């Protein structure tokens with residue numbers, strides 16, 4: 501019922517349509533059979549079509565915090581194809597808060613921004629120099645708030661980067677049916693990986709059978725990711741993880757024929773959609789590691805499908 505969705509839920513209550521208890525699914529593929537490796541996918545892409553995957557994991561406690569602080573207007577930041585922007589716009593519409601986003605670069609038109617606008621988000625295109633100073637943009641917006649109450653505004657960095665985001669990401673590992681030898685996840689800001697590290701540490705404390713727990717492996721999707729290691733450590737100093745930096749394909753949102761061909765193979769064999777910006781690079785890395793015998797026979801692997809399928813819309817021509 502429509503009323504159910506637009507009605508503002510109480511803190512800790514979520515509107516119909518967000519399913520966080522997502523399944524893990526076993527993947528069938530000749531390479532996995534040949535190498536006797538079990539690859540399972542945590543289907544967080546099924547949480548919601550627009551408040552997708554890890555973007556809801558990150559927003560969950562921020563939405564609660566806004567509620568607690570009585571903030572009615574989220575101000576955030578992102579690139580023109582940002583999954584975070586679309587998720588924030590749809591979350592605002594679902595939970596009944598206003599949304600404004602500063603979008604990096606000159607004014608452009610694309611399907612993701614159109615959807616954000618349909619969900620009621622205010623978009624402000626911002627030149628790259630100003631975009632590098634988000635606090636300055638926020639303060640300026642606050643001053644010019646005019647008819648809005650400036651004390652209503654809640655500031656959220658690009659990508660939903662926030663300490664509260666970790667807690668939600670740690671919950672990705674709740675209710676897993678069994679243990680895994682390795683967990684793989686794509687990394688942008690590394691917040692999701694830091695949250696997973698926190699989730700693993702929590703499980704270790706609660707369940708001694710968990711032992712040393714799974715190895716956590718991050719696949720950076722942005723080139724030159726040397727700073728990522730320290731950014732993750734800043735978010736969660738106890739984090740134990742490894743980064744495999746050779747799968748960025750030349751940088752953020754860059755792709756190569758090899759990657760798009762792999763995506764076609766993976767999707768046509770499994771029925772699970774992945775895209776070139778994040779999850780395509782993640783699964784490419786896992787399959788490449790298996791091909792290079794870096795993953796021992798008999799291992800059980802969990803890959804986190806972080807959603808973000810609108811990434812396909814920016815590159816659909818690669819397949820036509």
Ligand SMILES: *Cc1c(COP(=O)(O)O)cnc(C)c1O
Pocket residue numbers: 553554555583584659686687688689690691692693778779806807808809
């Ligand atoms: C944003 C995003 C990521 C990156 O998450 P971080 O927490 O910034 O590392 C990974 N996958 C998808 C699909 C995303 O949209």
